[in-house]
Amino acid sequence: MRKDALENRQKILTIVRNLLDKQDLEQINMKQIANTADIGIGTLYRNYENKSALAMDLVYDDMEAFIVQSEHDLQKNNVENNNQFKIILTNYLNFREKNMSLLNQVENNAKQVSIFYQSDLHQKLVNIFKQAINELNPHSNAQELTFKADMLIAMLKSDVYSFERTSRNLSQNKILDNIINLFK
Template identity: 25%
Template sequence: MPIRRERSDAAENRRLILQTAQSLFAEHGVNEVSMHQIAKTAGIGQGTLYRRYAHKGDLCSDLMEDNNRIVMNTIDSFLQLNANSLPPRERLGGVLDLMIDFIDDKAQLLIPLHNVYMCEGGSSAFFRSPIYTYLMNTLTGLLQEIGDSGPNASDPAFTAHVILCSMNPVGYLHLRNDKGCSKEDVKRHFRRLYAGI
């Protein structure tokens, strides 16, 4: 069966919608921008927008696909570059730093996306996503490499899951905005808590 390609006008509309949304979100914040405003600014009908994206969460999800690929490539490059020069705890700390940078930079898009995951398919939808699977495998591998043992050692996969749950963008913004933590404070605490450094 041949692969169905997106029509050129549909692809152009998608590109225009995503560029417009990203620009408006950067200027006003995701919560302040309506779907109507996106359609009007892009110069397309609301029907065209809603045929492509049922709600803002769908739009954020599409925007995040490229960003997810970028952060995964960044983490892969970091790990490849430092595979032989840094011990596993330091590499884990570096990955945690990169994840926090990503959350800090993309929190306004991640929060609506998180809300979509909570509403669509139950609360486990995020845990079936490609970014979760990638991060889960990466963190589990590093934790296995660290290889803590003894009576108080935890399962690497369990710990990786706990790390990802603790990096909820809403919780991160609470630490930054309500608790007065800087991004560097958060990085330091995560490194100490999960990498022991």
């Protein structure tokens, strides 16, 4: 990617992060982003075809940080197996809480979800959960671990997670405890 294109992408991301301090992503439109960034609407759309693609880029750094921290946590041999899973799951729930509106925007766009499922980042996320689940279920084979990791990620998608938090009135800790019990 050209230097000016990279600079535009960074500028766009910075502008949107600043806008998100004042309003939800749903309230921000592409024209407002272009105007605030002082770029043409065409430039914005060349970089991001929609808000879902923009949201994915915004959440990417936090997800990468979660993955790096989780890999580090999994390498610790002095933590009880159940606690490794609990630590990683707690961190993932914190990541989801922090990025709820961005993740919701991504997950409501089928094309963006498909792109994410095919990404290296998604595979890293699946591998993190496979390793953590393997600590609880050491007799599971690779296919079973992949399935369990996929189902864990699916059941924590924004709409389901939000429903459990708001309609079912479950705290983050209660959701955590319930999930741990499912995987024991």
